[in-house]
Each structure stands twice: as C-alpha cells, then as structure tokens.
Amino acid sequence: MTTAQYPVLPIAAGTLARVFAALLAPVVGSSKAVVRALRHRHDANVLARLDRRMLADIGLTRSDVQDAFSTPLWEDPTTLLSERAIERRMNRAVTRVTRTDAFRQPPTNRPARLTV
Numbered sequence: 001m002t003t004a005q006y007p008v009l010p011i012a013a014g015t016l017a018r019v020f021a022a023l024l025a026p027v028v029g030s031s032k033a034v035v036r037a038l039r040h041r042h043d044a045n046v047l048a049r050l051d052r053r054m055l056a057d058i059g060l061t062r063s064d065v066q067d068a069f070s071t072p073l074w075e076d077p078t079t080l081l082s083e084r085a086i087e088r089r090m091n092r093a094v095t096r097v098t099r100t101d102a103f104r105q106p107p108t109n110r111p112a113r114l115t116v
Contacts, residue, residue: 040078059085
C-alpha cells in the first residue's frame with residue numbers, strides 16, 4: 001500500500017498569502033479612499049476659483065463650496081456639492097411646473113361680494 005505524499009510548503013504558502021491579503025485589504029481600501037478624497041478635493045478647489053455666475057450655472061453657490069471644504073480632509077467634498085446641485089435642479093423643475101400652472105384660468109370660486 002502506497003501513501004500519497006503532498007508537498008506541505010506550497011499549500012502553506014497559499015494559505016499565508018490569502019491571510020496576508022485579507023489583512024492588507026482594509027488598509028489598501030482605506031488608503032484608496034483617502035487618495036480619492038484628496039483628488040476630489042483638488043477638483044473642488046477648481047470649483048472654488050469659479051465666479052458666482054459660473055457656479056450658478058452648475059447649480060451651486062459660494063456657500064455650498066465653503067460647506068464642502070468644512071468637511072474633514074479625508075472626506076470627499078464633491079459628494080456634498082453634487083447633492084446640493086441635484087437638490088437645486090429638482091427645485092427648479094418643481095418651480096417650472098408651478099409657474100406654468102399660473103397661466104391657467106383663474107378659479108371662479110370667489111366670494112359673492114367680489115363678483116360684479
């Protein structure tokens with residue numbers, strides 16, 4: 001009867017490599033997030049140099065940019081800026097709908113003292 005002999009070193013090395021990768025993954029993920037936040041902060045600096053009219057075209061105000069830079073350094077400032085711009089676009093759409101309603105026939109349910 002023969003017994004199979006398996007090499008122990010390649011199996012142990014693969015296991016150690018998986019353990020090392022599992023321990024290193026959170027560090028790499030968080031460092032990528034910090035690098036991404038710093039890159040986005042640099043992009044937001046470009047927005048900070050725009051004048052008021054150009055920011056308004058995007059849907060932002062100067063205070064939105066200041067609020068974005070008040071976040072900690074490791075947080076992404078562009079998430080706040082994109083949320084504010086989307087919020088303003090949605091409000092503009094609601095305003096347009098109500099403005100078109102203003103041109104319709106006025107209601108006729110006035111009190112009797114106002115009728116002629």
